Amino acid sequence: MNRSLLISLLLFPLTAMSQTLLPLPQHFTKTNGSFDVSSFYKFENTVGDEAKNLYLDNFFRNNGGSTKVFLIRKAVLKNSSNEAYRLHISKDSVVVEANSQEGFLRAGQTLMQLKQKNRIQACDIEDAPELSWRGCMLDLSRHFYPLSFLKKQVDLMAAFKLNKFHLHLTDGAGWRLQIKRYPRLTKIAGWRTQSDWVKWWRNHDRRYVTEGTDGAYGGYYTQDEMRELVAYAKERGIEIIPEIEMPGHSEEVLTTYPEIDCRNAYDSNDSSLPMTGSMCPGNEGTYSFLENVLSEVLEIFPSKYVHIGGDEADMKAWKTCPLCQQKMKEDGFKKENKLQAYLIRRIAAWLKAHNKQLLGWDEIIADSLGSNASVMVWRTQEYAADALKKGYNVVLAPNSHCYINRQQDAPELGSAGGYLSLEKIYSFKPLKIDGITAQNRKNVLGVQACLWTEFVNEAADAEYMMWPRLLAMSEIGWRGEAPEKFTNFRKRALVFADAIRKQKVNVFDLRKEKGERKESLKPVKHLAVGAKVTYNHRYSNAYAASKEATLVDGQLGGWNHSDRLWQGFIGKESLDFVVDLGKEMPIKSVAMEFMQNAGPDIYYPATLTISLSADGSNYEQVYRQEQPEVKDGLQFKTWQWNGKKRARYIHVVGTQPRSNMWIFTDEIIVK
């Protein structure tokens, strides 16, 4: 995208009111009149190049007039943020003040939003962000999108003062960055047999092919292309943060450079040894590989932070790998996870020696990291509290509020798990999470939306997932929490969503939003509410919801399996529990609702039986239903027995469709 497109993108017509600024400035006072940009005015820049940027350039002409003045001058603002700025706009002049280049950039971005045709509403603005990291992560491994798309997103993000664009460049589904020393990473590991990630990964195809092979899916960015993106983003006040995943999620690396796979350390050529996708931390070659790769990464990306992944490493092969075991013995490690910690510490030290900071997903806090690590929290906020307690800087990206691969409305796109509405993101309060104190507040760098792309096949789909939800992330990051009611924010979001749609951005249509699943909004009355539930096979701790109360609390679940209204079951016995109604009574129906969502491996039970008993020992099976496995997509289904019986105890058994598949249910409704 060239500059002319950017300018058209940002010059959307707006009413110059605080209601149409996004993010909302810290201080905005509307005054009378407006400044006419097209009139003859005198232009003064007392700062020079520091105040020049492509946003202010729009106003940067000396028209030779003398009556009106457009001034730019450096100020010493009390706010310590280098993004702080001040605008004073009257009918006679515009004064832009900032302490630094970043501040002038933000001021220019605000002016772009304020400008309507050739007029700028008179007002006073004093503004600075609450959080210095306002980011978005895009997974480019599962699906690859062109450079022009990344630039378009940079333009959009910049218009709303987002300032970090984190690129997940490597993962099992494809390596996306040219590394000159290791050409096979892009020649082979950048290409796979098919584009559909579900077919390719989940159905265990998982083959890579040589670049240029017929039907090969993939791609990569050359170093020059990434440099171009870095420069393009910098001009717009955005820093590109590269992520090179290690030691897990590295199937593509190990396929092309098998010498750093644990399997290479065995004497035999036994092909049955597990492919875990984790590099061998006991092999010195792994460190040379990583350092060589990172050396090239550092030459491309000037960012202070380098993201090294660090999540979900499969440690199975480390348990038997001779090199890993030898390393553990030498260093006195009792558990394999110490090997992961060792690798992270060693890379952190290497990065520190190169004046960089390691950033990794929150798994890296499992062990001491040294002072040079920062943590990106993706699991629950408890991990943020832990990281803060240990003194690390954190970027908050908890999946509950930040994973925009979740659907933004009623089920529609692909089968990514969960539901995350604009409103939910807007309710995020990063500075009020548990564990925040006046002392460690400064360690909260900021917030970030994350878009994982397993189910996001096309660039246009990625854009659809990002917008308008990034608008909410922008304001939460800039203000620290919602500065106004969601209904008011939504009005502004609509204005901007419409404006960017006109510029060919594939933005979700908020006007058609259906919202949360209506069944979840009001309680259901039935005979088992508050009854005692005894589990013969317990729910999973990860999805315990309100534990023993969940299935009898009168609350049905929403679109999202992790909304703490749904309860999750996994394991051989799956679902198996007894409800005690307290006394024998006449009942005419027992209904249970289940969720099906292939993305997070949630399926309907293969069989469901309901048995009734008066005494708790003699049961009569009254219902049995079999269910063939269903296809992708989020679905809900109720199984229901109808009849006329007396009973006190209800025994429900549901079997799982396949091993390691989840069953999710939210309530047993007895009438």
Ligand SMILES: [Zn+2]
């Ligand atoms: Zn090993």
